[in-house]
Amino acid sequence: MARFSGIKSRFSTILENFRMAKSGRPTIGWEMAGIFLVVGAVVATPLSIFLNWPTGVILGVPAGAIAALFWFSRVAMRSAYKSIEGQPGAAAAVIESMRGNWSVTPAVAVTRNQDLVSRVVGRCGVILVGEGAPSRVVALLATERKKTARWLPDIPIYEMQVGTEEGQIRISRLQKEMGKLPKNLRPAESNDIRRRLDALSQRQNAIPLPKGPMPRQSR
Numbered sequence: 001m002a003r004f005s006g007i008k009s010r011f012s013t014i015l016e017n018f019r020m021a022k023s024g025r026p027t028i029g030w031e032m033a034g035i036f037l038v039v040g041a042v043v044a045t046p047l048s049i050f051l052n053w054p055t056g057v058i059l060g061v062p063a064g065a066i067a068a069l070f071w072f073s074r075v076a077m078r079s080a081y082k083s084i085e086g087q088p089g090a091a092a093a094v095i096e097s098m099r100g101n102w103s104v105t106p107a108v109a110v111t112r113n114q115d116l117v118s119r120v121v122g123r124c125g126v127i128l129v130g131e132g133a134p135s136r137v138v139a140l141l142a143t144e145r146k147k148t149a150r151w152l153p154d155i156p157i158y159e160m161q162v163g164t165e166e167g168q169i170r171i172s173r174l175q176k177e178m179g180k181l182p183k184n185l186r187p188a189e190s191n192d193i194r195r196r197l198d199a200l201s202q203r204q205n206a207i208p209l210p211k212g213p214m215p216r217q218s219r
Helices: 003-026 028-050 055-083 090-095 136-150 171-179 186-199
Strands: 104-110 116-122 127-133 157-162
Touching: 003 028, 003 116, 028 055, 055 090, 055 171, 090 104, 090 116, 090 171, 104 186, 116 136, 116 186, 127 136, 136 157, 136 186, 157 171
Parallel strands: 127 157
Antiparallel strands: 104 116, 116 127
16 A cells, blocks of 8 residues: 555656646657657667567667656656756755755845845855845945954865846756866865854754755765
């Protein structure tokens, strides 16, 4: 019974993601069917010619299915990013869903205009992620950088602006940009930084993260 419930839950999640992807890309079903047929045929045809048709079918069907599911995951991820882009706290929500050992404290600094800065701790050091109008977020990031540097004077601190305006990082590229940062710290050092920032984090006001499905990365 428990196994059936787990299967049902996974199926519901897939169905929800498919609906979300279809809302942003109505042709996703036809695209998946076309990719399945093309990739399946490309794999099955030579195998059927040089070996036998059962081998071609056995290998062609899963190859087509994997290609179609890969395309679906890409479209669903883009739809998920698009659905939350521009919402306050969206960057923190995406980072929390990313692969890797990232510790996120959302909205350590917030303004009445809903410009905000979230703090991320990882192997690179500390990343201050700003969201909002560039002209206002620059000052907010600078203030938070000075505050963080007083607590961690010898730790690298990076700044990133997430948004859709010029000079900002699109939320769909945030993981890639963070992955480019050097690994300056050992795991034990990054854990120590998290503990040292706990007291500071408790004094900050957090805001709710965006609701809804988030892109999932295989771990």
